[in-house]
Structures are given as C-alpha cells and as structure tokens.
Amino acid sequence: MATTPAGRHIRNPQGTGGRLRADILAAAGRILESTGSDDAVTLRAIAREAGITAPAIYAHFADRDAIRRTVIEQTFTQLATVLTTAADTEHEPVARLHVVCHAYLDFAARRPHHYRLLFERHRAARGADAGPAAPDVGSIVGADAFGVLLQAADSCIRSGASTAVDPVASATRVWVGLHGQATLQASLPWFPWPPADRLATDVVRRMADLR
Structure with missing residues (x-):
C-alpha cells in the first residue's frame, strides 16, 4: 500500500504482485505492533490496513x-x-x-x-x-x-x-x-x-x- 506525503494510505493498483505481497506482510507487522496481539492479525484486518480486498490476499498466501x-x-x-x-x-x-x-x-x-x-x-x-x-x-x-x-x-x-x-x-x-x-x-x-x-x-x- 502506498502512502501520500500527508501520511494517508491509498490503495495499490491491481496487478502489482511482488509489491502487494510485501505490503500484506508490512500490514500484518503494523497490526501486530499497534495491537500487541497476534489474534488481531486477521485477513480482514490485513486487507483493511493494506488498502486491498481480502480475496486479493489469496493470490500470495493460502491463509492467515x-x-x-x-x-x-x-x-x-x-x-x-x-x-x-x-x-x-x-x-x-x-x-x-x-x-x-x-x-x-x-x-x-x-x-x-x-x-x-x-x-x-x-x-x-x-x-x-x-x-x-x-x-x-x-x-x-x-x-x-x-x-x-x-x-x-x-x-x-x-x-x-x-x-x-x-x-x-x-x-x-x-x-x-x-x-x-x-x-x-x-x-x-x-x-x-x-x-x-x-x-x-x-x-x-x-x-x-x-x-
């Protein structure tokens, strides 16, 4: 997921496979650090944090x-x-x-x-x-x-x-x-x-x- 100069997250364009995989992992890491809970790292939360749809995750990872x-x-x-x-x-x-x-x-x-x-x-x-x-x-x-x-x-x-x-x-x-x-x-x-x-x-x- 890209970030504007103001710090606002924006959705990635479709088809950016390698970058999207990295964004998914980065989103999971941010959720873990901000909540302190592994249970909070859900597919829905990752998708929201990365600015993508949850189904897009399955092109890169089988599951949570x-x-x-x-x-x-x-x-x-x-x-x-x-x-x-x-x-x-x-x-x-x-x-x-x-x-x-x-x-x-x-x-x-x-x-x-x-x-x-x-x-x-x-x-x-x-x-x-x-x-x-x-x-x-x-x-x-x-x-x-x-x-x-x-x-x-x-x-x-x-x-x-x-x-x-x-x-x-x-x-x-x-x-x-x-x-x-x-x-x-x-x-x-x-x-x-x-x-x-x-x-x-x-x-x-x-x-x-x-x-």
Missing part, C-alpha cells in the same frame, strides 16, 4: 497461518542480521559473546510483540509435517540467529575462556537465560530488577561457564 509463518521467518532473519552485525564489532571471544547477547536483548526490548510471536507460534512456523522434534539445530526456524550465538559460544570454548565442552549445550543454556530475561522483564516491569546490562552480563557469564 501462512502470513504468520512468513512474518516469523522474516523476524528471525532480521534478528540474525542484528546478531551478526554485533558479532562483527568484536574479535575477542568473550567480548563477542557478550555483545551478541546484549544485541539479542535489545532486539527483544525494541520489538516485543514480534519477539513474543517468534516463540508463541513457533510450532506453526515449523509446518504441519515437521514432526514432534527437529532433528538438528540447523533445521529449525531461526537457525541462522542461533548459529551466531553458537559460533560465539564455540569461540569461547576453543579459546579456553569457557570451561564448557559442548558448544551447542553452552549456546542453548545462554539462549535459555537470555529468553528468560527478555520475557520476564517484559512481563513483570514492576519487579525490582537489577540494571539490565549487569543482569545480562551475569547471566551470560554463568550460562556460558566463562572463567
């Missing part, structure tokens, strides 16, 4: 779940980009792990509704035929984002900065700690939390078995 899955995949890709950019700023293994983890928490804080969607709807994102468990971490949705964390944890082990022996287990523990901090601080803002940076540093040090 298909849109949700794509939003999840896009958000994980954006998270991976943020983490990779952070990792590239540091070369020392421990500093790199910390900067990646702080970037993760910053992403979760800046985009809380998208972050929550990543995990609330993760089963839908894996698809109906994925089975009860993914065979390896490389096959899950979000593998690229986890991969950045895994590489950082592995570098700490290889350098001797961590006493851990299994990089996947180490990265998983760190991820659990980060997710716990991100979700609890969002859910319980009134709790007397210590400063977020200090808490994150302590969580990472303990979960990664840093010396």
Whole structure:
C-alpha cells in the first residue's frame, strides 16, 4: 500500500504482485505492533490496513497461518542480521559473546510483540509435517540467529575462556537465560530488577561457564 506525503494510505493498483505481497506482510507487522496481539492479525484486518480486498490476499498466501509463518521467518532473519552485525564489532571471544547477547536483548526490548510471536507460534512456523522434534539445530526456524550465538559460544570454548565442552549445550543454556530475561522483564516491569546490562552480563557469564 502506498502512502501520500500527508501520511494517508491509498490503495495499490491491481496487478502489482511482488509489491502487494510485501505490503500484506508490512500490514500484518503494523497490526501486530499497534495491537500487541497476534489474534488481531486477521485477513480482514490485513486487507483493511493494506488498502486491498481480502480475496486479493489469496493470490500470495493460502491463509492467515501462512502470513504468520512468513512474518516469523522474516523476524528471525532480521534478528540474525542484528546478531551478526554485533558479532562483527568484536574479535575477542568473550567480548563477542557478550555483545551478541546484549544485541539479542535489545532486539527483544525494541520489538516485543514480534519477539513474543517468534516463540508463541513457533510450532506453526515449523509446518504441519515437521514432526514432534527437529532433528538438528540447523533445521529449525531461526537457525541462522542461533548459529551466531553458537559460533560465539564455540569461540569461547576453543579459546579456553569457557570451561564448557559442548558448544551447542553452552549456546542453548545462554539462549535459555537470555529468553528468560527478555520475557520476564517484559512481563513483570514492576519487579525490582537489577540494571539490565549487569543482569545480562551475569547471566551470560554463568550460562556460558566463562572463567
């Protein structure tokens, strides 16, 4: 959907397929951010926000779940980009792990509704035929984002900065700690939390078995 200089949305011309698909996804993202509710992201609401008719959506997405899955995949890709950019700023293994983890928490804080969607709807994102468990971490949705964390944890082990022996287990523990901090601080803002940076540093040090 196009926007006028005054900020007023106008309908897209018919037949703009690639742009229309992007507009549908952007509309779904705006609804999610403005309402904070995945349930509010309906086909009718998306069509209204994008300035199109609901049937036009079916040329690009089979149903609401298909849109949700794509939003999840896009958000994980954006998270991976943020983490990779952070990792590239540091070369020392421990500093790199910390900067990646702080970037993760910053992403979760800046985009809380998208972050929550990543995990609330993760089963839908894996698809109906994925089975009860993914065979390896490389096959899950979000593998690229986890991969950045895994590489950082592995570098700490290889350098001797961590006493851990299994990089996947180490990265998983760190991820659990980060997710716990991100979700609890969002859910319980009134709790007397210590400063977020200090808490994150302590969580990472303990979960990664840093010396």
